[in-house]
Amino acid sequence: MDRDALVRNVHIHQSLGIPVQLLDPQQVKEMVPQINVDDVVVAAYEPESGYGDPVLTTNAVADAARLLGVEFRLQTEVTGILQKSDGSVRGVVTASGEKIMLPIVIDTAGAWAGKVAALAGKEIPIRPTREQKHGRPIALWPYPASETARLWPK
Numbered sequence: 001m002d003r004d005a006l007v008r009n010v011h012i013h014q015s016l017g018i019p020v021q022l023l024d025p026q027q028v029k030e031m032v033p034q035i036n037v038d039d040v041v042v043a044a045y046e047p048e049s050g051y052g053d054p055v056l057t058t059n060a061v062a063d064a065a066r067l068l069g070v071e072f073r074l075q076t077e078v079t080g081i082l083q084k085s086d087g088s089v090r091g092v093v094t095a096s097g098e099k100i101m102l103p104i105v106i107d108t109a110g111a112w113a114g115k116v117a118a119l120a121g122k123e124i125p126i127r128p129t130r131e132q133k134h135g136r137p138i139a140l141w142p143y144p145a146s147e148t149a150r151l152w153p154k
Contacts, residue, residue, distance in 0.1 A: 006042055010022055018048075025041070079093055079094065089102075
């Protein structure tokens with residue numbers, strides 16, 4: 001992420017009423033004295049944000065879905081989307097050629113969600129990219145992940 005992207009993101013969050021602010025490297029150093037800011041160009045600080053472990057969160061949602069009868073097919077590549085004449089989705093085709101008829105299909109391909117959506121003729125403006133720029137924008141939360149985990153649940 002470059003500086004301009006972080007600034008745009010902060011402005012979007014602010015327009016939604018999220019209390020976030022931009023910090024220069026010196027402000028970051030004052031807030032977190034032990035941090036090396038030599039390559040920091042800008043930072044975002046969101047004092048009310050928290051931390052959610054993505055693995056634990058995903059597993060918790062999956063466990064709850066299983067209790068409701070959802071079946072997961074891990075490591076199963078979808079190569080086609082079956083649609084009704086009105087365009088609504090009715091199932092998927094896997095790489096093995098298996099057709100699975102479903103009342104609901106959820107695209108959980110993450111960074112590749114756009115590629116899967118394209119199989120149904122839909123566009124999701126998500127493209128997997130890897131960015132590395134000189135100078136790094138950073139985001140600061142009020143607690144490091146280990147502290148947040150220690151504080152939760154209360």
